[in-house]
Amino acid sequence: MIKIENLHKKYGKNKILTGVDLEIPEKGIFAILGPNGSGKTTMIKSILGMVVPEKGKVFINGKETHPNGLYRKNLDYLPQIANFPGNLGVKELIKMIKDLRGTKANEDELIELFGLQGYLDKKLNNLSGGTKQKVNLVLAFMFDSPIIILDEPTSGLDPVAMLNLKRLIAKEKAKGKTILVTSHIMSFVEEISDEIVFLLEGKIYFKGSIQELREKTGEIDLEHAIAHILTENNA
Ligand SMILES: Nc1ncnc2c1ncn2[C@@H]1O[C@H](COP(=O)(O)OP(=O)(O)OP(=O)(O)O)[C@@H](O)[C@H]1O
Numbered sequence: 001m002i003k004i005e006n007l008h009k010k011y012g013k014n015k016i017l018t019g020v021d022l023e024i025p026e027k028g029i030f031a032i033l034g035p036n037g038s039g040k041t042t043m044i045k046s047i048l049g050m051v052v053p054e055k056g057k058v059f060i061n062g063k064e065t066h067p068n069g070l071y072r073k074n075l076d077y078l079p080q081i082a083n084f085p086g087n088l089g090v091k092e093l094i095k096m097i098k099d100l101r102g103t104k105a106n107e108d109e110l111i112e113l114f115g116l117q118g119y120l121d122k123k124l125n126n127l128s129g130g131t132k133q134k135v136n137l138v139l140a141f142m143f144d145s146p147i148i149i150l151d152e153p154t155s156g157l158d159p160v161a162m163l164n165l166k167r168l169i170a171k172e173k174a175k176g177k178t179i180l181v182t183s184h185i186m187s188f189v190e191e192i193s194d195e196i197v198f199l200l201e202g203k204i205y206f207k208g209s210i211q212e213l214r215e216k217t218g219e220i221d222l223e224h225a226i227a228h229i230l231t232e233n234n235a
Contacts, residue, residue: 137165
């Protein structure tokens with residue numbers, strides 16, 4: 001379980017999170033939504049210890065996260081923008097991340113799933129955006145951790161890769177994992193999520209099922225429900 005208590009984070013004078021309280025139970029897919037700049041990535045990075053909040057606590061499975069970051073061994077993360085050196089080859093990068101992590105990985109299955117066999121000797125600089133994203137997805141899923149955090153996983157993916165990603169996420173959920181995901185693609189969110197967490201003006205504005213959100217807003221689908229909240233709040 002992931003628990004966030006009274007999280008506050010500002011960058012300079014810019015207050016981003018102003019008292020986030022959130023409990024994510026074990027097992028299931030939870031979509032973190034909110035307008036651009038609402039602090040989704042900042043919240044995710046706080047869970048990962050990559051952002052230091054002014055105030056607040058994060059607990060993973062009942063234990064407060066420690067600045068030494070050892071708890072991250074049980075978390076897999078796909079960053080919104082992964083900045084690996086462009087002169088690294090795909091195979092080299094995968095090996096480097098495996099060596100750093102020091103645990104077993106199932107990269108071969110994922111390389112096949114995303115059709116990356118022909119790219120293993122290519123340098124990252126020479127890959128298209130979508131192919132780079134597929135490599136990042138391999139890195140994010142290959143360690144089989146119980147918690148997976150995906151920041152904009154659909155970015156740049158073609159429809160085949162998108163279908164493969166959805167199947168992969170469903171398979172990982174079936175293993176009992178907890179998956180946190182951000183996305184601006186509402187059809188994707190609608191298809192995969194068990195619950196929605198909506199961030200607005202530094203706090204959790206809504207947490208619940210898509211059905212509950214539709215009922216709360218009186219709208220026909222998630223896209224309209226989100227648009228309704230944003231318009232109502234001038235966001
Ligand atoms: N390192 C930083 N230094 C200064 N400001 C930052 C930093 N990181 C993020 N911000 C600012 O914090 C705010 C929240 O950013 P964040 O990336 O968390 O939003 P988001 O909800 O993930 O946005 P998006 O939907 O566009 O990905 C933005 O205004 C952003 O410019």
